[in-house]
Amino acid sequence: MGELPPFQRVDKAQLARRFGAAARRYDAHAAFQREVGQALLGWLPAHSDHLLDLGCGTGHFLPMLAARSHRLTALDLSPGMLDEARRRGSGASLLCGDAEALPLPGGQFDTLFSSLALQWCERPERAFTEAGRVLKPGGRLFFSTLLAGSLHELRAAWQAVDGAAHVNRFLERAALERALLAGGLVIERLEVHPWQLRYGAVEGLLRDLKGIGASQVNEAPRGGLGGRARLAALADAYEQNRVDGTLPATYQVCLAVVRRP
Numbered sequence: 001m002g003e004l005p006p007f008q009r010v011d012k013a014q015l016a017r018r019f020g021a022a023a024r025r026y027d028a029h030a031a032f033q034r035e036v037g038q039a040l041l042g043w044l045p046a047h048s049d050h051l052l053d054l055g056c057g058t059g060h061f062l063p064m065l066a067a068r069s070h071r072l073t074a075l076d077l078s079p080g081m082l083d084e085a086r087r088r089g090s091g092a093s094l095l096c097g098d099a100e101a102l103p104l105p106g107g108q109f110d111t112l113f114s115s116l117a118l119q120w121c122e123r124p125e126r127a128f129t130e131a132g133r134v135l136k137p138g139g140r141l142f143f144s145t146l147l148a149g150s151l152h153e154l155r156a157a158w159q160a161v162d163g164a165a166h167v168n169r170f171l172e173r174a175a176l177e178r179a180l181l182a183g184g185l186v187i188e189r190l191e192v193h194p195w196q197l198r199y200g201a202v203e204g205l206l207r208d209l210k211g212i213g214a215s216q217v218n219e220a221p222r223g224g225l226g227g228r229a230r231l232a233a234l235a236d237a238y239e240q241n242r243v244d245g246t247l248p249a250t251y252q253v254c255l256a257v258v259r260r261p
């Protein structure tokens with residue numbers, strides 16, 4: 001059976017370094033990530049035997065996951081993020097690894113939790129295949145991810161400045177569903193919610209994106225206007241979105257529960 005082409009090319013070492021460099025200041029810029037993870041937590045069963053946090057970042061959710069599980073393992077691609085999670089001391093076993101090639105034996109978890117990490121995968125169906133492999137039969141993956149249309153205001157504003165995308169691509173819902181199917185997982189519940197953040201100025205949004213280490217995977221071409229002029233042109237282009245004195249930044253957030261049959 002032919003493999004699907006990669007959704008995007010990701011330099012994993014570079015991604016891990018960028019997230020690692022942001023680890024210390026991540027939480028100050030991660031109000032959106034906390035909100036989404038909190039919503040996903042609300043979907044989780046009250047108790048799991050062995051739970052894995054896939055893409056745990058700074059470990060913000062680990063104490064809450066520990067309260068819902070007998071045993072907790074947390075994995076992230078970025079050693080810098082794991083250092084931060086370790087510094088906070090969550091009681092979880094921490095592991096460095098890639099969601100697309102999990103360094104874990106199969107069939108050991110009854111629950112996987114993954115909030116806003118899977119959108120960084122090169123081949124989402126590989127991550128879902130891996131999730132299915134490490135789950136026990138009947139075990140479930142609870143995840144949140146971003147879908148196409150996320151940050152459309154920023155994408156359009158950059159487009160107006162230099163014709164380049166600058167914003168990462170995100171899967172369409174149908175492609176996500178195909179990837180889940182290819183990974184052998186059964187969808188129990190899948191919802192997409194537009195999630196609107198409000199900023200006084202576009203710089204606030206850029207600061208948050210940089211602050212959490214979410215720099216671009218699909219690198220934009222350089223050139224044209226220099227730093228300050230580019231930013232001014234971007235601010236100008238973004239301005240047309242202003243409503244009631246603030247600038248919206250919209251994410252299409254997918255929350256889902258999928259099961260290994």
Ligand SMILES: C[S@@+](CC[C@H](N)C(=O)[O-])C[C@H]1O[C@@H](n2cnc3c(N)ncnc32)[C@H](O)[C@@H]1O
Nearest residue numbers: 019055056057076077078081098099115117120
């Ligand atoms: C936006 S942060 C979210 C962290 C945390 N789940 C939260 O909600 O605060 C994304 C995290 O996913 C991790 N990540 C990205 N690609 C990954 C991969 N292929 N495997 C494991 N972790 C990955 C990054 O290192 C980063 O810590």
